[in-house]
Amino acid sequence: MPKRKSSESDTQPRKSRSDKKTRKSGVETEKSGNSMKKLLVEDPNQFSDLWELSYFVVRNDGGAVCLVCRKVLPSIIKSDIEQHYLELHKEQFSDCSCEDKIEILKKLKNSNCLLPLLVNSPGRQKPPKTVQTVQTELAEKEITSVERRMSASYAIALRIAQEGRPFTHGYAIQESSIEYARSLGDKEMMKDYESLALSKTTVSRRISELDLNIERKIKSQLENCQYFSLCLCEDIRKNHLMIFARITQSDFTTNEELLHLTSMQHFLKDDSIVDFLEQTINKFGNFLKCSGLSMSRRKFGISFENLLQNCGITCPKYPFKVEIETLIGKAFENNQTIKRIEQIINLIMEMKEPSGHLKAFAKETKMVYRQLAVHSKLLWLFQDNYFEKIFTSQEDIIRYIKINDEPGSAHCREFFEDSHFLSELALLADLTTMSEKLNRNLQQPDQCIADLINNIRGFRNKLQILTKQIEKNEFDELPCCDQLAKMCSVNLSEFTPIIQGMIEELNNHFRIFFEMDADIKLFENPLSVRIEYQRPELQFELCYLQADAVLIGRRLRGIEFFKMLNQEHYPKLKDFGLRIFSMFGSSKIYETAHCIIRSIASVYSSKTTDGYSEIVRVGTSTTPLDILELVRNRKSLVKLQNKV
Template sequence: MDPSRADDPAAMEAGAVSPTDFSPKLSTPRQRKVDGENRSFKQRWETDYLFVKTKNKPQCLVCFQILAVCKEYNVKRHYVSQHEFQYSKYTGDLRLAVINDLKSKLSSQAPLPMPTTNTEKAAIKASFLICEEIVKRKKAFSDGAFIKECAIKMARAFGSEEMAKCFESVSLSHQTVARRISVMDQYVTQKVHEAVKNCTYFSVAIDENTDITGTNQLIVCIRTVDEDFNISEELLHLMPLQGATKDEDIYEEVKIALAEHGGFDRCISIIIDGAKSTIMKNSGLAGLLKRDGVGCLMLHCIVHEEGLVGTLLKMSDIMEVVIKITNMIREKKCGVTRRRFKALLEELEAASCDLPQNRNVRWLNEANYLCKFFRLRKEIYLFLTEIKSDPFLEDRLCDMDFLCSLAFLTDITQTLNSLNKSLKEKDQNISQLYQHISAFRTKLMLRKLNLLQNELTSFECCNELFNEVKESGTILEFNRFIPKIEALIENFNRRYQEFNELNSSLRLFNNPLSADINNADVHYQLELCELQADLYLASRTEVGVPFFRLLDKERFPNLRDLGLKIASMFGSTYICEKSFSDLNHIKSKYRNNISNRTLLQALRLSTTNLKVDIDELLSQPSQ
């Protein structure tokens, strides 16, 4: 519902409800007609915001970005957030001189003549293809010239001077690579905007992190679904945030990202990584959404939350010992200790050839680290006694309380790591992720019962240690770790309670053929009767989106609408995590002066699932 009509009784009587109301009473989403809003370019924007009119759309003179909507709010926001700090000092005649200089630079970007020969076309196409590979692999733009030199030398090595001349005609200078990437970015951006414009529903994933220069970067990703259940996940927005980041700052940037797509009208859910307070109903980002009448679901990131529960184990003292031993083996005596340790392992025929490099990693990433350490604990102890380095560390590795804690910590982090891998599978929707969470809750309850009974089959390391000392008559009791299991259970139940309100809808989405019609929402009952009586549909084995794609729009409008809403929802901000990983490769310590505009272009092209049609680009006169 439009925030401006949130308190309008007439709107309520007309049945305008939040898109996250999973009841089929939801009317067809309104799509804003920006063409009818009498928006036109204002000449003062040139001096106020450094924008000019290009093909009836505002274009920035500084970064050449073209905004999709001719709206002063968007123009001003772009200038304030991107360029004001650099250009606000220019006023009066000096500002006019700067504007004229910027306009001359824009003119230098004028379209080039169309290629006239097949060789010229092939050279330009080759240039685009190489530039696409450069940006996909997150390489520096200057690598283009290096690739060209190598290609020419290879051609001549094969004795083909003609091919060498062809390679020489391919333009791959730093400037050309930047220009090609800009063109491909415009192509992908247009396709993303078209997908959002034509979608039925969408959801947004938001994440914030710090780049190599210490700048807070906000990433906004979007997941769309159209009426034919075609799903797309793409980067929508990247914005540096100045100073301390507040919920208001994040909210404003999300509003900007969605402004030219009709705002939150068709938004089903927002997934965000951040503090629990962020999604409290009356505060944080959720409170700001509620204030403006936005009714979409607000969900905390379920991938990152798994990392948070690791801190509940309160076993950092165990990890500190492991890290100290590992660092000593790796670093003491300039690597001599490490080499001797490897030789000792070979002599003892131990599995594995080395300890992993210690890093500042999340708990979940320490699972394999701990597993390898536990597996080598005897060999490590023998080595420590040989070099007589630290009696305390030696004592730790023969102390049964420490070994029990190490075994339990290893097993539980392995369990969490297994869940994390399930949650991070590509292209999952919220239904699949909710299944993983529900199964994990049940497994935690089972593991608690196992510990009560001292049944250690599902605790591999604990069981190994138990059987090892059992021969000497010692019986280890692992039930002292039950409070830690209970803490995990309580944490999962509390942190994922927002997903519980989706439980009935997700169950119906996963298996409508077996749904209890009497207990189903009244709006779905008649359609479920017809669905379950349909012999063709009853014989189908598809589940989830593939099944709902089979449903006829006329016969099952409400069930299809439910399917579209569920299909549009993110289950995690993993796509944002992937984007930040790519961002750190692109904006590395060797390229930390890259501009925000170029960073966004490179990041969009490195993460997109869309295929750039080079032939279509070649048909445009600007190439």
């Protein structure tokens, strides 16, 4: 066999046992002749500063933190840290040189706010705290706790205003919170709840401060907005006059706010109402950006129109709500049915011992009748649809009349035996139900005038179809009439003139909507309108718009389409979309304000109407509030006053 070639290692002499490496406390010494070299050896169970550059990790209390993914590594064993780096980040930094890694490490440390973590790294000692530093930290901690308590006080006051609760409701919230903390056995939580300032005076002051903050923000929004519309509401139920604003910014964000609320007793004439409207708007700005004026009940006469134009209000004026007592009650104004229903209502309220369903009906009727204004003759019948309640309770009423022979009850019994009266009662109940459904649709939030017009147009078409169905004795949409038809033979075709009168009243009341038909169609679908029928200033942009293949391929309509338009290419069309979108189309804020006023009036009966304004504005506002900023501004003001 051939001899094995001797390698270089074979020629070297073997080392003796005394020449082997010896380890002692992480230091390895090697004896080679008369020289000794000391080499540092890494302990895999202790964190090394070299790992920061090798694996991009820093030391944390009891563990490590990866600077790349910010993951906390509970272990500081080298194998675990190395495995994390190899699995997640090796490919990302495989081509980096040592100089590149040093620069990357510096950037990672600066971008990640890890200074508190770096203080705990080996070799870095915390500087000793002076007495002044300790006092400052304690003071900052105390300020933070005070701010939290004040913020909670403001938040609870805001909630009380939104719910229309009395100011003393803060006591109940505080006591309930303390009892909750006591049941949990948490003494710290109990102390926090006990330190909350929720007295009646404090809640009232908090709401006033929130109101001032909201008022300043509303003024700023009106100054910077693209368009705004106004809503003038005359509430005869509570004798209030309210002014709302729908504010629209250039990015199509909107919010609806209460500008002012006052009593109507000083505003009985048109000129006084116009003067009040002008004073309110001058407080916040002017009418230059006003896109529309909506009103609840008032009819637009020539004198009122001239007064508005003299004040610079040349925008469209339109109603935003359907008054059921006006729409239906006018058709039955000279009818005996309403008078008979009032006699039945009086009989129910004077019942001595009603039972069952009739007892609850009588109690509710007394409560509602007591809260109504004297001049609202038809309002209390239509607002809760008493026609339907009487129709469904006719058997109980007849049974009560038979058992208790009270004076005047015989006439009411004859009413229920008259088929003509029952037919009118059933028709009134069904028409009132349809009108209530329409008003619920009008109360949906985030609606503009296009949604309002579509709801009114749909209701008018429904009435037109209804006249044809009544002539054929088809009562699919009239449940009370359908129930009556099953009880006896009825012929409702004689009531079609009443429905025709409702259609005419609807056309007269909302005639401006039909004049704006071209603008609404353009707003809903600008790609399908005929250009020659549109405004002259928009026709050229519409020519390019309807030829744009990209826009044609988008299946967007309405406001979403106008949000997508390029401001540089279609500035006039975008401005048109903003103006239409800024016009009031919902009565949601009006109904919310009315509910808050009704709750407040039941508690503070002696409070004046002007005192409701700040509560209702805070309760109905959709403007975002930074309560912590409000708290800090208030504290800064208090410090400044103390220095002075």
